[in-house]
């Protein structure tokens with residue numbers, strides 16, 4: 284690489300703290316980064332204490348980094364203290380290279396259809412129906428809804444991993460969900476531990492210790508599941524990912540029980556709360572935009588009719604519903620900064636030099652609001668995804684990211700969102716409370732961006748045949 288290349292532009296970095304002072308305080312981190320973009324352009328360099336960071340904005344730069352230069356940017360940062368306290372760079376999300384590829388193959392979507400007696404679609408339909416039972420005539424706020432959505436999505440993960448679902452009131456399920464919740468609360472790249480590693484030795488380190496206790500309990504939980512599966516295991520008929528693990532444990536270079544623990548953590552941490560929040564955004568938009576809710580329901584009544592459970596085949600025949608889901612995901616930006624990528628070697632990008640061991644953030648929100656690809660980007664308009672009633676693609680739409688680290692379960696997440704959303708609209712109306720219309724403002728209490736709490740009532744339309 285030419286030695287004349289400069290680092291990307293960015294605000295002045297102060298000794299030791301870097302840009303921490305400019306970027307700390309209230310307000311959301313990804314929004315603050317938008318301000319830096321206005322001053323420095325689409326490739327911005329900042330330092331947060333010990334952490335070097337490059338942020339990429341807009342479709343052109345993000346696409347180029349993830350698809351044209353994957354070898355420079357396909358890595359995850361392996362030096363974050365907070366992440367190392369629980370992820371140990373094992374599992375799918377936080378590993379790199381051959382381990383990531385091996386675990387993606389072992390636990391990825393190509394193996395799911397063969398597990399157990401039910402298809403994935405059936406598993407999602409079962410949870411959607413259970414949700415209808417749970418929510419009938421519920422009146423309250425979106426927090427209650429989020430808890431129920433979380434349980435439904437956890438159950439789909441349990442079915443894939445352990446081969447069975449739980450009743451929502453089951454004590455074991457509740458303990459397991461509690462452990463997952465504790466892991467989730469610790470997530471976040473803007474955790475001070477990542478910028479000021481010395482903090483791990485101060486009293487703040489207590490949280491890391493609590494985390495390790497939660498992880499130990501999770502390992503024990505999984506060990507119990509593996510033991511139970513072993514006693515009924517039949518090699519010719521894998522029921523779950525745990526069975527798949529058992530079927531290869533004596534092969535050369537097997538996936539280990541430790542790997543499986545980290546995969547389980549990935550599924551729950553990277554694939555539960557975000558889907559639950561996606562559903563929450565969908566309902567929030569429907570309460571706020573009653574007209575769109577009515578149009579979606581009209582399509583659903585026409586295509587799904589009296590059938591008890593909407594199917595993926597039905598979704599294909601309802602482009603307006605699909606367009607509504609896409610439009611909500613575009614504006615909601617549940618994971619606005621995706622998952623951090625990183626350089627392991629110095630990389631050249633757009634005429635700049637990006638130092639080795641720099642964390643690279645792809646600002647997906649800026650892609651979804653990129654004025655070069657979206658008219659009136661801030662406006663909610665499902666029709667933007669339709670031409671003559673047919674669904675059209677926009678290349679600047681990728682809530683699940685793109686490139687080789689693309690979300691492992693994008694198809695499953697999409698199926699969960701569309702089938703559950705459709706089932707809910709088929710069974711309930713979500714009237715707008717004129718005195719308290721959802722603001723649809725973003726808040727970020729944990730790893731993902733969710734809507735400000737709103738009031739919601741689930742008014743049952745008719746009794747679904749499955750409930751009669």
Ligand code: HEM
Pocket residue numbers: 375376377383387440549550551553554555557558561617618621622623624682683684685686687688689690691692693695696
């Ligand atoms: C609305 C729901 C979801 C959204 C918005 C979402 C989004 C994302 C994004 C943006 C990434 C990072 C891609 C990158 O680094 O370039 C990712 C990675 C990942 N997601 Fe999802 N995801 C969702 C649901 C799920 C579900 C349901 C699961 C599993 C059950 C899952 C498992 C994963 C895994 C394992 C990775 C890491 C892939 C890797 O690093 O190789 N996600 N997801």
